[in-house]
Amino acid sequence: MTVAVHVGPEPVPALVEAVRRGGGRVVPLEEAEALVYYGSGDPGELRRMIGERIRWVQLPNAGVERMAAAGVITDEPVFTAATGSYGPQVAEHALALMLAAARELHRYARATTWSPDGSALFAGSTVAVVGHGGIGRALTRLLEPFGCPVIAVTDRGDAPGAARILPRDRFREALPEADYVVVAAPLTPRTRGMFGAREFALMRPGAWLVNVARGALVVTDDLVAALREGRIGGAALDVTDPEPLPDGHPLWTMDNVLITPHSANPRAAYWRTLAERVEDNVRRFAEGAPLEGRVSPSEGF
Numbered sequence: 001m002t003v004a005v006h007v008g009p010e011p012v013p014a015l016v017e018a019v020r021r022g023g024g025r026v027v028p029l030e031e032a033e034a035l036v037y038y039g040s041g042d043p044g045e046l047r048r049m050i051g052e053r054i055r056w057v058q059l060p061n062a063g064v065e066r067m068a069a070a071g072v073i074t075d076e077p078v079f080t081a082a083t084g085s086y087g088p089q090v091a092e093h094a095l096a097l098m099l100a101a102a103r104e105l106h107r108y109a110r111a112t113t114w115s116p117d118g119s120a121l122f123a124g125s126t127v128a129v130v131g132h133g134g135i136g137r138a139l140t141r142l143l144e145p146f147g148c149p150v151i152a153v154t155d156r157g158d159a160p161g162a163a164r165i166l167p168r169d170r171f172r173e174a175l176p177e178a179d180y181v182v183v184a185a186p187l188t189p190r191t192r193g194m195f196g197a198r199e200f201a202l203m204r205p206g207a208w209l210v211n212v213a214r215g216a217l218v219v220t221d222d223l224v225a226a227l228r229e230g231r232i233g234g235a236a237l238d239v240t241d242p243e244p245l246p247d248g249h250p251l252w253t254m255d256n257v258l259i260t261p262h263s264a265n266p267r268a269a270y271w272r273t274l275a276e277r278v279e280d281n282v283r284r285f286a287e288g289a290p291l292e293g294r295v296s297p298s299e300g301f
């Protein structure tokens, strides 16, 4: 079967090509049975594009909290996200942030004079990975050569390479044991604010929080307080709440904070991996095979 797919509202050439490589036919929206959405991210814009013929919608991001909160995600049509596909590049970024933190690069990068050495080895550090999907699994693989015991927080019951597995509702047990706590879970009503004053109090005094998922999993004011009071060692944030982090925000000037501007998924890698996901899913849809990255309307990821 040839699938009739619309790519829009922006007809991104890389995605049009991916649909064709997957064996699909690129058609105007009125003729489409599948929609590869790439647009403003406004839920209203997407909702207006979903006519009666559409049976499947592919979203471009891994995190779909905005569409989920607006009630756009359904089982019919089925929705898929890019979940899992950006794992390798985001995991590489999380590793870079942890190495930078251990080796004090955040401090040396700002130094204007020869400063005393305070850096430590990263190898052998205990890393708690909260959310063991695409990013978490890729990170666990990257950590293997560093001999880092990984505590994986996941309900899946398996986490290849992890030294220990904890189910989601017991994630706090990982906090006193970890030198680094990596946030790699989706933003849902259940995970919003899951890292606040109570969780920072459980972390080791020298431990770092590394957030590569979504800013709102962390209560920013509580994080600022924990950093100010030296309750945790530091924070490395690729994502923030609010985002973009406004100029003048206290996090910008804390010397135990490392901020990157949601850059864990570099553009070239983003387009390549998204195109691979689109191609694969177009092929699967045509074959009637299960689609990758299916979003659950009730779970919101």
Ligand SMILES: NC(=O)C1=CN([C@@H]2O[C@H](COP(=O)(O)OP(=O)(O)OC[C@H]3O[C@@H](n4cnc5c(N)ncnc54)[C@H](O)[C@@H]3O)[C@@H](O)[C@H]2O)C=CC1
Residues within 6 Å of the ligand: 062, 063, 064, 082, 083, 084, 085, 086, 087, 090, 130, 131, 132, 133, 134, 135, 136, 153, 154, 155, 168, 171, 184, 185, 186, 187, 190, 191, 212, 213, 214, 238, 239, 262, 263, 264, 265, 301
């Ligand atoms: N910084 C960036 O550029 C990027 C950020 N992201 C964010 O990272 C999130 C994760 O991405 P992927 O690993 O690709 O998604 P994924 O869906 O492959 O993995 C997420 C995992 O977290 C688990 N999970 C859900 N609720 C949880 C909870 N309460 N506690 C612990 N685990 C929980 C899920 O079961 C799943 O296994 C995305 O939702 C997105 O918001 C994703 C890609 C790029």
Ligand SMILES: O=C(O)C(=O)CO
Residues within 6 Å of the ligand: 060, 061, 062, 063, 064, 082, 086, 265, 270
């Ligand atoms: O896909 C996502 O959710 C991102 O944050 C950007 O790649």
